[in-house]
Amino acid sequence: MTSFNWVGSQDDFVGQPDVLQLNHIVVGRYGGNSTAGQSKNEDGCLVWFSREEGWELAVVLDAHYSAESAGAVLELFGQEEVAIRRLLALPEVYDAFRGLEEKILDMFMSDEFLATCRKVKGETACLIAARKGRFVWWLSVGDCLLYLFHPELARMGQYQINQRQFYEWIGQVNTFAQEAPCYTIGTRELRKGENRLFLTTDGLVECPGAPFFDPVRIDQAFDGGVPAADAVHSILETIRQNGVRDSTTIITWDIKVTRDAAQPSDLHKR
Template sequence: MMQKFSWVGSEGTYIDQPDVQRLQHAVVGRFGGNSAAGQTKNEDGCLIWIDEKEEWEFVMVLDAHNSAQSAELVIRQIEKHRTSIALLLSGKVSVEVFNQMERKLMQLFQEDGFKEACRHVQGETACLIAVRKGKYLYWFSIGDCLLYLFHPELAAFGQYQLNQRQFYEWVGQVNTFEQEVPCFSSGIRELRQGKNQLLLTTDGLVECPNAVFAEPESIWQQCRDVDTADGVAALLSIIQKNHVRDSATVVSWTVEIGEPASFASNQ
């Protein structure tokens, strides 16, 4: 069994109205931007699946433009494969789980029917998927959404952000997966022993006026040592007060890892 949540900005814009909700141990925050700054629509989206035993999470955030149609299409495509993805994640932790996950995502983004549907939507979307299974985190990123991993041992080295924003990558009317070679980035990270906080966001959070969250450490400072929902609410409140126009969608959750993590041989 799993907890499920999906939303696109065309269903509810949250303009001038930050919204924070819990889904089991995860938190989703949505803010459509400030109407006084010129915002009239929200083209973000997100999808969250959580195993009820907390053995895995599958989370996706999307940042579309020129309409929310491409975000709606990607969510529908992922949801079509929900049963097979959940079955894959129900297995024992192994490298093959993540290898199969990447092959699965590549397959569904390259399906002929999906690519044909992409040609008929208005606009395109960035898409970031994060999958946590056991003490490992896998991500699959198309475009410029952001993924963070907050842990004191990583913060000591100034490491907070896992993926790099890639511009000129999308799914939809302009489609990365229509090329001879699809372009995306992916990776796998070992979580540290203790409390790990994971956070996905669309770029409205980091492109706020006054650059309040342009540096990853500033996001961590709002989230550390507080309840996850309180941290997400604080992030949205701050960008609202700084008159952000762009919408921001944030999904965050914490994972407690009991197993020791890797250290250098002389540590």
Template sequence: MFKFSWIGSETHFVDLPHIQQYKNLSIGRFGGNSSAGQYKNEDGCIVWMNEEQNWEFVMILDAHNSAESAELVEETITKEEHNLTSIFNKPLSEAFLELDHHILHIFQNPLFLARCSEVQGETACLIVLRKDKYIWWFSVGDCILHLFHSELADMQQYQLNQRNFYEWIGNVNTFELDVPCYSTGRRELRKGMNQLFMTTDGLTECPHTTFDNPKDIMKVFDHSQSPHDSVLQLLKEIEAKGVRDSTTIVSWTVDIDQNASEPSNK
């Protein structure tokens, strides 16, 4: 099992695009340009991959007003590794349903909420589990999840989650509201090669680029270069365009050999 975790307050990658590769999965980090005024990185991520059980679990974080909220969420999820991986390894019919309940249990825990009230700032949080030919996600805030597949692209479908602003975990906390606000979803992957792409918003809000359009991100991966080089190309371009905000990208491919749903009259 591959395990990776990182918080930008530990290594900020300002002025330094960096790619970490594990088999078909790329982790890209860039802290922004010091020439644009950047001096810190408040992103974070966790990646767990179990090839034997055929799943990947990824969380990305985009904090502001300090990295303390990202540090708290990363620490909390890491401590839940045993409970979470036990859920991931259950049959599909049970795993996603239990995951819904358990993630809510974690974020609504009174002890966790008390710690959130003590941190400086708050974080967006996007969590994704891919198991077999299905993907599940849980989104608080404005991080982005794309799914690139030729059949979906033909229908102009790229983005899975909806970005939601004014929604965080931390000192200002959606789970302190009378009605906690977040989004979650599930999707069947298509037969063939699926490219999953998660990013914080430094990439999509970089000036003088069009990466707010997922079609233009997909074009980078459609070239014959490796996924590692594609992620590096994205980071190099926003570096050249003078981006200030930090960017964290996690992208990986999943080759599905099972048929996906089709209309009954096809």
């Protein structure tokens, strides 16, 4: 399976953490605790990849009021899957990411999609991350989180790639319907060795007791070579035991880079 998508209105996983292994990618879903008052799951996610072409695309969505806006975004991506896969298959990373950025912005600002958004109930945060070769590209609307875990970056206290932005959404209230759409976007180089990308909706960091507000705690869940599926299950079980009400969706995978990453020019003179 190289294509997977889900929205919480299909299966809510309220009170029951679920972990799914898609080849080298792990998807974790938890709808929150019914004992804390939760009765529905408005998250969504998407995973596409090609191991032969060396890329992955992941999307996490955190909607409110209903899951309709998350479903609308997933449907939009489904309509454009062939075109997006063709872009990510381009041999040059720069061309792939430039084409992907233009394509996704055109999708979100199309008259047809904007008309669809005006009809949905509620709106969604949306985080998109694509990895090709030794680089990751991302686009974020709203308050989902993207982390990059690597020992070199951890020594510098660097874990989070994007910054959460509140009051940004796609849906009935829609940043792409404004005079100037608001979103954040970027590209990062992965480091030599083992890198872990980790996308999550905000239920993980807003759990009572804040067990994973500090990304170091997320990183520690994978210590000792714990399989990623086991680590994600442990993370979801922890927030379940802490009585989290909000839903949490996680997508994570490892990338091994053999090429040296950028270093300061005077590194060997220090």
